[in-house]
Amino acid sequence: MELIYTLCSLENLQQLRQISEETFSIAFAKDNNPIDFKNYLEKAFALERIKEELLNPNSDFFFAYHKNQIVAYFKLNVEAAQSDIKRDDSMELERIYVLSKYQGLGIGEKLLNHIKELVLKRNKKMLWLGVWQENKKAIKFYERHGFQKFDTHPYFIGSDEQTDWLMRLNLSTL
Numbered sequence: 001m002e003l004i005y006t007l008c009s010l011e012n013l014q015q016l017r018q019i020s021e022e023t024f025s026i027a028f029a030k031d032n033n034p035i036d037f038k039n040y041l042e043k044a045f046a047l048e049r050i051k052e053e054l055l056n057p058n059s060d061f062f063f064a065y066h067k068n069q070i071v072a073y074f075k076l077n078v079e080a081a082q083s084d085i086k087r088d089d090s091m092e093l094e095r096i097y098v099l100s101k102y103q104g105l106g107i108g109e110k111l112l113n114h115i116k117e118l119v120l121k122r123n124k125k126m127l128w129l130g131v132w133q134e135n136k137k138a139i140k141f142y143e144r145h146g147f148q149k150f151d152t153h154p155y156f157i158g159s160d161e162q163t164d165w166l167m168r169l170n171l172s173t174l
Contacts, residue, residue: 001066003110008061008073010054013047016061019073021045023097028157031134036158056081059094064111071102072111076118084153084166085128091119093129112145116171125172130155130164142167 008016021041029037043049053059058081064072075095077083082092093115098107119127130153131138147167155164 001105001107001110003071003107003114004065005062005114006065008054008063010051012061012063013051013054015070016054016063016073017045017047017050019063019070019097019099020050020095023073023099026100027097027135028132032157033160036160039158040156058082064107064114066102066107070099072096072098072107074111074115076115078122078124083130084151085126087126089124090126090128090168091122091124093127096129108141109145116169119171126168126170128166128168130166133163133165139165139167142169145169 024045025037025041032040053075054061058079059075059077061073061075063070064074073095074093074097077092077094078090079088080086082090083094085092096108096111096115098111116127128150129142129147131142132155133139133152147169149165149167151166152163153166155162
């Protein structure tokens with residue numbers, strides 16, 4: 001399956017908000033308190049917040065297309081936009097989501113390979129991310145691709161404090 005990647009701009013704001021909320025809800029709504037989850041969605045995917053993120057010069061959102069249809073999106077952060085590690089030689093993969101009807105087709109692997117290329121082109125040595133400790137499928141995926149857990153941090157869904165594993169991939173050895 002061939003994918004085409006495009007950098008998102010303010011023109012994509014509404015579509016990005018909708019896809020962000022949809023994919024996050026499908027992935028995690030069932031595992032969270034409905035009130036906490038609703039409150040989280042309203043803040044995390046508010047148009048103004050996504051607009052600020054799009055305008056941040058240290059963050060990039062990308063859509064992945066197959067046959068002119070968006071099948072996935074991801075967000076990368078560098079420098080001060082990174083949530084934990086703020087090293088010059090690192091890049092954070094903050095979000096990576098495949099739309100549900102396209103899951104199981106190997107798109108996640110294609111996305112990750114493309115992301116690794118972007119990281120290397122930007123002369124970064126480490127790609128890192130946070131993944132919910134209960135998301136065993138995602139953790140196994142990242143481990144298969146060479147990521148290793150190095151720490152944890154709290155992640156709040158509404159008032160519910162959860163734990164994310166921080167995982168990194170050393171790209172200087174690839």
